[in-house]
Amino acid sequence: MHHIWGVHKIQAAVLRASGGPLKIESLEIEGARDDEVLVRIVSSGICRTDIDFMDDWDGDPVVLGHEGADIADVVGNNVRGIRQGDHVVLSYQSCGSCAECRKGHPAGCERFYDLNFGFARMDGGNAYAISGVRGHFFGQSSFATHALATGRNLIKAPKDLDLALLAPLGCGLQTGAGTVMNSLKVPKGASIAVFGTGSVGLAAVMAASIVGAGPIIAIDKNPRRLDLSLELGATHVIDSRQDIPSGLVRIAGHGVDYVLEITGDSTMHRLAVAAVKPKGAVALIAEPGRSESLPGGRKVIGVIQGDAVPQRFIPKLIELYRAGRFPFDRLVRFYDFKKINEAVADSKKGDMIKPVLRIGGA
Ligand SMILES: [Zn+2]
Numbered sequence: 001m002h003h004i005w006g007v008h009k010i011q012a013a014v015l016r017a018s019g020g021p022l023k024i025e026s027l028e029i030e031g032a033r034d035d036e037v038l039v040r041i042v043s044s045g046i047c048r049t050d051i052d053f054m055d056d057w058d059g060d061p062v063v064l065g066h067e068g069a070d071i072a073d074v075v076g077n078n079v080r081g082i083r084q085g086d087h088v089v090l091s092y093q094s095c096g097s098c099a100e101c102r103k104g105h106p107a108g109c110e111r112f113y114d115l116n117f118g119f120a121r122m123d124g125g126n127a128y129a130i131s132g133v134r135g136h137f138f139g140q141s142s143f144a145t146h147a148l149a150t151g152r153n154l155i156k157a158p159k160d161l162d163l164a165l166l167a168p169l170g171c172g173l174q175t176g177a178g179t180v181m182n183s184l185k186v187p188k189g190a191s192i193a194v195f196g197t198g199s200v201g202l203a204a205v206m207a208a209s210i211v212g213a214g215p216i217i218a219i220d221k222n223p224r225r226l227d228l229s230l231e232l233g234a235t236h237v238i239d240s241r242q243d244i245p246s247g248l249v250r251i252a253g254h255g256v257d258y259v260l261e262i263t264g265d266s267t268m269h270r271l272a273v274a275a276v277k278p279k280g281a282v283a284l285i286a287e288p289g290r291s292e293s294l295p296g297g298r299k300v301i302g303v304i305q306g307d308a309v310p311q312r313f314i315p316k317l318i319e320l321y322r323a324g325r326f327p328f329d330r331l332v333r334f335y336d337f338k339k340i341n342e343a344v345a346d347s348k349k350g351d352m353i354k355p356v357l358r359i360g361g362a
């Protein structure tokens with residue numbers, strides 16, 4: 001039986017037409033069910049997946065956003081370990097009952113697509129239907145003052161840190177760091193090249209530095225991002241407008257052990273696959289469906305969310321941040337919620353690494 005705790009009035013940035021703009025509107029949503037938590041959103045990161053959706057979407061009006069940092073407000077009866085007033089970070093949604101989820105690998109959830117991109121609750125319903133829009137993007141829709149999450153995609157956060165800053169841990173930073181630490185398990189001393197140094201790539205660079213990899217080679221067309229890569233742990237950088245293969249040979253000899261391809265660009269994809277040594281591995285982040293085996297024992301693997309279990313991995317990243325080893329605050333620029341379209345435009349220009357919207361007070 002689902003108990004519904006009334007209807008909530010919220011403000012949300014609604015996408016009504018392909019390409020936007022997003023318009024902040026007053027909506028009503030259903031309250032939290034027994035397996036849900038109504039959260040008050042303090043901040044939300046903007047991730048490339050939001051922007052890609054904006055540009056490609058032509059369905060019903062939707063609320064995007066999937067990197068929420070929040071305060072638990074109404075906690076459903078069946079949600080364990082979370083109380084009203086707790087600080088939480090939201091991550092991707094998973095079902096908890098398929099074979100992959102039960103093995104402790106929610107990033108491989110059989111319902112991953114439908115729970116994160118289906119704009120519906122776990123049971124297929126839509127708490128936003130009374131307002132004629134769809135929500136529940138990544139089990140959250142965080143471009144709003146409130147959202148409904150579940151125990152599966154909520155991660156408790158410490159109260160002594162700036163909650164607003166923690167938002168991007170839920171997707172982009174987890175994906176970059178998790179690909180290095182969980183998916184590829186890059187060991188100390190291994191060489192690594194990272195194609196694309198947005199927030200995912202820079203998180204990968206920081207994680208490579210934490211595990212003691214080297215050389216760590218960052219590749220991008222944006223000089224500002226390359227400078228930041230060097231400050232965050234890259235040992236070398238290559239401007240992607242130059243000759244990438246000869247740059248790699250100069251730095252790493254014939255091939256690198258691990259390659260991350262984050263750009264989704266077909267030329268970069270080809271160069272990334274060509275850069276890896278025999279027995280090495282390439283992680284594709286923009287194209288998770290394209291795993292293959294190549295000659296020489298080389299592997300190409302598609303990666304989703306850095307194979308992270310958010311409730312374990314995000315606290316680990318928070319502790320690394322506290323220790324000064326994962327200084328992701330260097331990537332963040334805050335925008336007022338009302339400036340959401342400006343934040344999206346800046347992000348598209350490529351200079352801004354991680355825009356984070358300030359939505360409510362902590
Ligand atoms: Zn599952």
Ligand SMILES: [Zn+2]
Binds near residue numbers: 066171
């Ligand atoms: Zn994302």
